[in-house]
Amino acid sequence: xxxxxxxxxxxxxxKILDEAGIEFWLDCGTLLGVIRGGDFIEWDHDxxxxxxxxxxxxxxxxxxxxxxxxxxxxxxxxxQFISSDYVVKDGYKIDIYYWYGVGDYYICYTNDEYTNxxxxxxxxxxxxxDFKGLKVKIxxxxxxxxEERFGKNWRIPDKNWQENNQKTLKPLKDxxxxxx
Numbered sequence: 001x002x003x004x005x006x007x008x009x010x011x012x013x014x015k016i017l018d019e020a021g022i023e024f025w026l027d028c029g030t031l032l033g034v035i036r037g038g039d040f041i042e043w044d045h046d047x048x049x050x051x052x053x054x055x056x057x058x059x060x061x062x063x064x065x066x067x068x069x070x071x072x073x074x075x076x077x078x079x080q081f082i083s084s085d086y087v088v089k090d091g092y093k094i095d096i097y098y099w100y101g102v103g104d105y106y107i108c109y110t111n112d113e114y115t116n117x118x119x120x121x122x123x124x125x126x127x128x129x130d131f132k133g134l135k136v137k138i139x140x141x142x143x144x145x146x147e148e149r150f151g152k153n154w155r156i157p158d159k160n161w162q163e164n165n166q167k168t169l170k171p172l173k174d175x176x177x178x179x180x
Contacts, residue, residue, distance in 0.1 A: 001092040006040050010047055011134050012069045013087055013094050017051075022058055024051040025126050025137045027097060034131055035142045036155055043159055050097040050108065052123075059085055059096060081179050083109035099123075102178050107170075109179055114169040118145065 001009070017024055026034055028048035033041035040047070051059065066072040070089030074082045085096045099106035099118075106123060108116040122145045126137035139145040146154045149168045150161075 001090055003040050003042065005090070006047060006092065007132055007134070009069070009089050009092065010049075010094065013049070013066070014134060014136060016062055016065045016069075017059070020058060020062055022051060022055050023126065023137065024049045024055075024096070025123070025139060026131075028095075031138055031142065032146055032150065032154065034129075035138070035146060036157070039132070041157070046092070047094040048097065049094065050099055052106070053098045053100045056082065056085075056098050077109060077112070077179070081109075083179070100178050102175075107175050107178060109172070110166075110169060111163065111172075113172055114164065114166075115172050115175045115179075116149075116166065116168050117170050117175070118148070118168055 025031075026048070027050040029041050029044045029046075030048045033039055033044060060074075063072050066087045070087045073086050073088070075084045075086065077083050082098070084098060087094045087096075097108050099108045101120065104120055105117050106120055108118075110116050118139075122139035122141060125140060127140045127142070128135055128137050149166055151165075151167050
């Protein structure tokens with residue numbers, strides 16, 4: 001999918017979420033690309049957005065609207081909880097991650113070994129930006145957020161970067177009780 005096609009795909013998902021009043025933000029590699037270079041990372045394999053866990057039932061009520069633009073599905077972990085939903089169009093995926101509030105932090109199930117953790121202050125309030133004519137939200141101090149998550153060299157593109165290199169990952173075993 002070209003960068004232009006990705007932008008159109010994201011615009012379709014954003015419109016559905018905005019019309020439903022569901023607050024979300026750009027996350028992961030999508031946030032990194034937009035802040036670092038003003039666009040998606042060309043070699044990134046998906047688009048990442050996130051929302052708070054309490055919005056999950058409302059996102060799932062929109063299944064028919066999402067299916068009008070692509071395939072909709074959920075990632076269920078250990079048959080116990082849903083860690084994310086996704087929309088696929090022409091083989092390209094938008095992940096919708098759910099962040100759980102725990103004390104002064106939000107945590108997000110990342111994979112079967114790790115969870116991501118971030119202070120709540122990055123999301124209270126979210127910051128609105130214009131991404132190529134599309135109004136989207138991002139953490140309120142994106143440069144600091146990206147530095148905490150990806151390290152001091154986050155501004156340097158790295159095609160060999162791996163998900164498990166994130167600085168904000170914590171062992172899942174220490175946080176699994178919040179997800180089930």
